[in-house]
Amino acid sequence: MNPRPHVAVVGATGAVGLEMIATLERRNFPVGQLTLLASARSAGKTLKFRGEEVPVRELTADSFNGVDIALFSAGSGVSKQFAPLAVRAGAVVIDNSSAFRMEDDVPLVVPEINGSDIKWHKGIIANPNCTTAITLMALYPLHAAFFCKRIFAASYQAVSGTGAKAIAELQRQINQVVRGEPVTKEVYPHQIAFNLFPHVDVFLPDGYTKEEMKLQNEGRKIMHHPTFRASITCVRVPVYRAHSVAVCAEFEKPVSVEAALEILKRAPGLDVIDNPAKCEYPTPLMVTNKDNCAVGRIRKDCAFDNGLSFWVSGDQLLKGAALNAVQIAEELLKL
């Protein structure tokens, strides 16, 4: 790999694309050249990178000549069409969509958990689902120590997970409620201002959503744990940024809060905020714009014989998307 790689960002003007550009700059990623790609609609705009205005170009089949690393975040359809072209042009693709995550020849990577899977990539490396990544940041260190059999969870997911249009929808609806005007809906099927609903991603025949089943399916692959079971209800809440997850986890080996705290305090990319007596536990606002996820409310679960409950929050545009992708790129440079 070129030590000063030519990096392309596909979907550069989206919520995650913008975070990818900002994260490359903030972490001093040694970008040799930056190519920003988006749909024809966004082509012609410019975006700032290291003080310079970089033009946004239209994504085409020829966009990847000379590109070393292509960060994709423009939806599954775009990834399926253009990622193979980028690989053929010689780039390594780090894909934030769900298009390739469960493919056998595509590593699905959270660097703090299974960074070594990057080694066997065949051109595409997948970035996990945001809620999955944030949950595993706290769960995996405990699994490594105690062997997690299963978890029961519920999420509190911010509107920015849906994208810029959903942020605008929450803002608009809040203003409508404040002014006493009728509330209009464009993005979500239900009002999100002062409301919430158990519906993220599309429903499957078994009654779970795709988003919900990603936790078990992607969790198994990332943790190399084929018998891992996970049941979650994913809920959209009127928060702008950062997802939270309430988790009850059952383990094979005996657990204690003291041992769990020791393990979590040493875990990379994770802050322990756990002092209930002082009202200290993670909140979405606390982790907004933060690289690290945060875990708290760690306690012996009262309905498992050998379980722990905890609460984890993380900025889903960072650890759940842009940061994790750039971390994978950093690992690629070390290969």
Place this chain on the structure above:
Amino acid sequence: MNPRPHVAVVGATGAVGLEMIATLERRNFPVGQLTLLASARSAGKTLKFRGEEVPVRELTADSFNGVDIALFSAGSGVSKQFAPLAVRAGAVVIDNSSAFRMEDDVPLVVPEINGSDIKWHKGIIANPNCTTAITLMALYPLHAAFFCKRIFAASYQAVSGTGAKAIAELQRQINQVVRGEPVTKEVYPHQIAFNLFPHVDVFLPDGYTKEEMKLQNEGRKIMHHPTFRASITCVRVPVYRAHSVAVCAEFEKPVSVEAALEILKRAPGLDVIDNPAKCEYPTPLMVTNKDNCAVGRIRKDCAFDNGLSFWVSGDQLLKGAALNAVQIAEELLKL
């Protein structure tokens, strides 16, 4: 019991007290005489009941002469001090606080579940915790059919559960954010506008909150099910009214979604809203000001061998408080 009882509402000017008065009127409870009681601060106000202005009087030791039914909702301290005085004066107390709920000689009642426990009251009947009542409205019919061993849950609790001051706090903070002003905090330890936190009620030494342990403790008593286990994370969310709970429940007998739906459709006080293909499931706004709770997202749980997951929403000022109390009063009249 006097068929046209003299009813007293203690805490008449609070969020729940106001709902109690409205619920007595809406359900045509045969109130013979209405006495409204509150702290000295509120005494002198008047509140409307059946088109007439009823004066609010200061609660004193002598307030209960001639009162047949006293609905208490003024906090545990007031209940502990004044409920025994009301009983001594000949009233039956229906208490919305947690003061007496776990006392052996006090029935803890959700009429649809254990209404017959009202019979053995010794003067005080307790109204359950709001999140517990709403969860059990959907869980109990399933337990009666399949025997529930345990549940793992997470709640989404509205600010009105804290009271009128918290409603004002959310309104004020929303306006501050919209205007770009600094956000001030008076009621909650963290900003609630566009945020949420896993903290309802006070923390216990084991890391759960009192609110969280009520689900197991009160659930055991209401369902007459001493081995019931329940683990929940209770979370305050920026919603004005109505609580929701995501529940994963394990059963003794074999379950199916079809059988569960049949049972829940017949359950009293409960609406089934469960058509994901049409984005139909309960939301807080949908059940606001509604007597019935609503359940949806009913599915076979993927991490239990014999479990169901579901989502239940309910107006916690009604089924979680005022409605349940008035329903108990209605049952008292039938004794």
